[in-house]
Amino acid sequence: GQQVMQIPQYQHVQEGEDFTTYCNSSTTLSNIQWYKQRPGGHPVFLIQLVKSGEVKKQKRLTFQFGEAKKNSSLHITATQTTDVGTYFCAGGDTDKLIFGTGTRLQVFP
Amino acid sequence: DVKVTQSSRYLVKRTGEKVFLECVQDMDHENMFWYRQDPGLGLRLIYFSYDVKMKEKGDIPEGYSVSREKKERFSLILESASTNQTSMYLCASRKQGNYGYTFGSGTRLTVV
Numbered sequence: 001g002q003q004v005m006q007i008p009q010y011q012h013v014q015e016g017e018d019f020t021t022y023c024n025s026s027t028t029l030s031n032i033q034w035y036k037q038r039p040g041g042h043p044v045f046l047i048q049l050v051k052s053g054e055v056k057k058q059k060r061l062t063f064q065f066g067e068a069k070k071n072s073s074l075h076i077t078a079t080q081t082t083d084v085g086t087y088f089c090a091g092g093d094t095d096k097l098i099f100g101t102g103t104r105l106q107v108f109p
Numbered sequence: 110d111v112k113v114t115q116s117s118r119y120l121v122k123r124t125g126e127k128v129f130l131e132c133v134q135d136m137d138h139e140n141m142f143w144y145r146q147d148p149g150l151g152l153r154l155i156y157f158s159y160d161v162k163m164k165e166k167g168d169i170p171e172g173y174s175v176s177r178e179k180k181e182r183f184s185l186i187l188e189s190a191s192t193n194q195t196s197m198y199l200c201a202s203r204k205q206g207n208y209g210y211t212f213g214s215g216t217r218l219t220v221v
Contacts, residue, residue: 006151009149030207031207033209033210035210041214042199042212042213042214042215043152043199043201043210043212044212045209045210045211048207048208048209050207088151088152090152090210092207095157095159095165096142096154096157096167097154097210098154098168099144099151099152099153099154100151101149101150101151102151
């Protein structure tokens with residue numbers, strides 16, 4: 001079946017450093033979504049990418065969808081302690097999303 | 110503020126019990142989903158529903174069933190709870206089509 005892999009599993013950074021998480025699918029995706037889950041919380045929708053090669057920005061967050069629509073990345077510039085949490089990508093097919101395993105980000109002040 | 114509400118935040122049940130997890134959304138969304146979340150495994154889809162009375166198996170449906178008698182309510186049923194069903198259960202809903210999911214706060218179920 002379809003699988004969505006995410007790396008790294010954990011990332012510890014100093015506040016102010018950049019952070020990137022990568023998402024790879026075994027099949028071509030119709031869209032990719034990104035979610036953030038704060039410690040003790042539930043996943044919250046951040047953004048959706050649909051087009052091949054698409055790049056979207058939300059303040060310090062940059063999201064990319066690969067040309068082949070099989071991979072994606074989330075880059076955070078100059079991390080802050082409020083960025084702490086687990087970031088999930090989720091690949092869409094016509095019915096439902098398949099979630100990646102997530103990248104847990106820890107930011108040290 | 111739109112919401113997905115799960116009936117219990119924490120639940121402790123005994124092995125063999127029948128367990129009902131309830132989820133209600135107030136957004137008139139067609140699609141609803143049940144996931145379980147375990148450390149290192151991410152979110153795995155148990156069942157989903159396109160609309161009222163409809164249900165589809167996800168990736169790990171064994172040991173679970175669902176009910177969607179009304180559009181706003183999607184129930185997950187553990188027919189005979191087992192210790193390997195100890196997990197965080199997350200309900201989500203979305204409008205029909207390629208839209209983001211809105212998740213509930215989750216139910217942490219412990220089966221002893």
